[in-house]
Amino acid sequence: MTLHSPKKRPSQKPAAPYHHGNLPEALVAATIAIIEERGVEHVSIREAARRAGASPAAPFRHFANKTALLTAVADQAMDRLKNAVEWAIAAAAHEAPLQRLEALGSAYLRWALDNPTHFQIISSRSLIDVASSERIGPANSAIRALMVGMLEEGREDGSLDPDLDIDHVVLMTRAFGYGLARMAIDGHLAEWHPSEPVADAVPKALALFMSLLRPKAR
Amino acid sequence: MTLHSPKKRPSQKPAAPYHHGNLPEALVAATIAIIEERGVEHVSIREAARRAGASPAAPFRHFANKTALLTAVADQAMDRLKNAVEWAIAAAAHEAPLQRLEALGSAYLRWALDNPTHFQIISSRSLIDVASSERIGPANSAIRALMVGMLEEGREDGSLDPDLDIDHVVLMTRAFGYGLARMAIDGHLAEWHPSEPVADAVPKALALFMSLLRPKAR
DNA sequence: CGTCTATGTAATCAGCGATTACTTTTTTGT
DNA sequence: ACAAAAAAGTAATCGCTGATTACATAGACG
Structure with a gap:
C-alpha cells in the first residue's frame, strides 16, 4: 500500500465507469436482442437497461419513453x-x-x-x-x-395495361406484398395454406401476382 | 326491528350478490368496451374485472390467463x-x-x-x-x-383462366385482402396513399384486383 | 480552476398478470 | 331435508413493468 498508484478503484476489471460511453446504441442493440430472443411483446426498458449495464432509469435520459426506444430500433x-x-x-437494373x-x-x-x-417493428x-421518425416515412416514400x-x-x-391507374396499382401491389409478408410472419399463412411450406408459397404467390399484372396473350 | 323479515341484507339495491350471475360474459363485454375505448393494447384483466364489479382475481376462475380472455373475445x-x-x-347468390x-x-x-x-383481435x-379456439380456425376454413x-x-x-392454380389464387387473394384491411386499420394506407380517403381507396383497390382476375379482352 | 451541463443513480409510485389461501354460495347425492 | 362437495368469489401477496423525482458524478469549456 505504499507505491501503488492512489487509484480509487484498484479492482482488476474496468468496473463499469459511471458514464457508459454510448448508452443509446447499447440500448438499441439490447432491445433488438430481446426482440429476437423473446419477441417484440416482451421488450422492457428495464431489461434493456440491465443488459446494457445501466440503472432502470438511465434509458429515460436518452429516450422519452418506450415508444421512442422502439422507434429508434425501427x-x-x-x-x-x-x-x-x-x-x-x-x-436488376438491366431488366424490364x-x-x-x-x-x-x-x-x-x-x-x-x-x-x-x-x-x-417497422410495421x-x-x-x-x-x-417522430425521420427515416420511416421517407424510406416508404x-x-x-x-x-x-x-x-x-x-x-x-406496353408491358402494363395503359388503362390502369398507377396509384391504385401501387396500392394494390403494396397491400398484396404487405399482407403476404404479415401472413407469413404472424403464422396466418401456415394456417391458411397448409399444403406447402411458407418459404415455397411466398415466391409462388408473388410470381402469380406479377403474372396477372402483365398483359395476357391475345 | 321486530316484525321485519330477518333478511341479512336490508339495503335497498340488490347490492351486488356474491355470485355475479354471468361473470364470463360480463368480462368479455367489458374487454370489448376497453378495446373500443382505449385500444387493444390497453386491455387489462384487472380493469375488466373492475368494470364487471368483481375482484381482481375473479377472472382467473373463468379464464386461465389474459390470452384466454382475449381469445374468447376473438x-x-x-x-x-x-x-x-x-x-x-x-x-349475391344469383350472380356470377x-x-x-x-x-x-x-x-x-x-x-x-x-x-x-x-x-x-382476430388477426x-x-x-x-x-x-385453443374452437371457432377461429373453422371459420377461416x-x-x-x-x-x-x-x-x-x-x-x-370460363371467367377464370383455367391455367391458374386455385390454391395459389386463394392465397394471393387472401394476402391482398388481409393486407389491404390491415393497412387501412393500422394507418399504413393513409401514409402510403395519401391522395384519397381510405374509405374510397379500399373499394377501388378491390375492384382493380378483381379486374385482374378476370380474363382480359382479347 | 470553477462552473455548467450531460449523464448516470436511488427511491418511489401506480398498475399489471398471476398465485395462494381462504370464504361464501350453489349444487348434488342420499 | 341436509350434509358434503363443487363452484365462484375475495384478500393478500409476489415480481415485474413504465415513468417520475431528487440527487450524484463526470466531462466539457471558458
Missing part, C-alpha cells in the same frame, strides 16, 4: 430494408420494368421473412411513432416512388 | 365476421362466381373497416391462442372453402 430496421430493396433493384418490380417485391418479401422481428403502429417509376416505364413500353 | 368477433361474409354471399367473390371481399373489407378493433397471433368453390365455378364457366 429506424435502424427501416434503413436495412431500404438497402436490401435498393440493392436488389440495382442488381416489371421484372424489376418483381425483384423489388422479392427482395422485400425475402427481407421480411429473414428479419421477421424487424419487420414486425407496428402501436409500438412506434412513425411521425422512396420505395413507393421506385414502384411508381417502374410502373410508368412499364406502361410506356 | 371467438365472438370471428362469428360476426363469418356472419357478415355469409350474409353478403347469400345476397367472380361477382360473388368480389362480394365476399367487399363484405370482409367493410366489416374490417367497420370493426377495426375486432379485426385486430393477432400474440394476443390470442388460435389453437369455411371462408376459404367458399372462395375455393367460387373460383372452381369461375374456372368452369
